[in-house]
Amino acid sequence: MGSPEGLALDLAVTIRHDGHGGVADDLATPDGLTLWVRAHADALGADVGADGFTADEEVRVAVVAVRTAVRTLFARAVRPGPPSSADAGRLPSAGEALERLNAASARVPVSPCLDWPDEGLPVASHHVREGAVESERLAAALARSAIAFLAGPRRELLRACPAPRCVRYFVKEHARQEWCKPSCGNRARVARHHARRKEGQPPG
Template identity: 55%
Template sequence: MTERPVMELASTIRHDGDGGVLDDLDTVRGARRWLQRRPGILATATATATATATGDLVLDEELREAVVDVRRAVRALFARVVSPAPPSPADAHRLLPVDEAMRLLNAAAAREPVAPQLHWPAEGPPTAGLLSAEGDPGVRLVAALARDAVDFLSGPQREHLRACHAPRCVRYFIRSHGRQEWCKPSCGNRARVARHYERTRAADPS
């Protein structure tokens, strides 16, 4: 199942498998590569918003920094959600204050003026969409990521957010069942191996 944009954005901070941390948005080239691999997010920014709002997304340093700012706000608020459990260790030492994170996220979401639109085909149920008055696809991208974060943080999925604490992992994930402790099976395997090692070492201190 495809993750929602806010989870994909938060997961651009990830472990490298050897105890280090990678940042997919560290450079313009890296951010462009990450976005190109996510056509759903890219379509949000490049789709025609109005009759005159067309054009391709140009991902430059300014836009990269704006996306990173939304991510910083998201990860700070994710840390608040999982508290009092520990947050992801990747950025626990440099999280934004909660008030600053909320201001940043709300400001990013407000950059794009949108209006709800009803769509009701002759055959099928009605659906809702958003009509944008913003012509800059970069603004639409940042605002869409921020809106998805606001929707997630104010919705029922928030209660299932967890930080994965398997060895070396730095991901946040949405728990799919009550006993889920790790973001994916490989993390569970690493955690079980680490626990077995610790038990074995405790039983044989020599």
């Protein structure tokens, strides 16, 4: 599920609208993180060992720290637009977020590797230092994904969904896209309709 680049966005949207006017956190427990990591095993790669992964509180805290940094930098990336309403007044400074992200990435050094089979094309990959603890390996993989996303061209397409109660970030895939998903667009249109009726204006 997802691509290595898309991991940063998938991590950020583990903070979401709960369907009842509040905010849900998919990573609030180690079990929640376990499910999320296993669902993203392909994107995380073999270095994390996501297929048989089981989170504990130490790993969860490390991942949530990376997520907080990612959402802080997403809030910066969408300027001059507003950040997600879930983040208002709750995030560290951008400088602190950068330090946190870079520190998480640096905990597990990565070496580029080249593989060139006799009957195939050369393939670049990377080798992760042996001996890193599980929390470091997962946090580093997520931090590197966020760094790649924020330094890449899709950062300019990042938006905070403006629909009522939505707290998600999304990548704008086409010029007319305004919301993260169709249900948010429907909710926004209904909210506008009710607002017009309340003000005594004709709907339209």
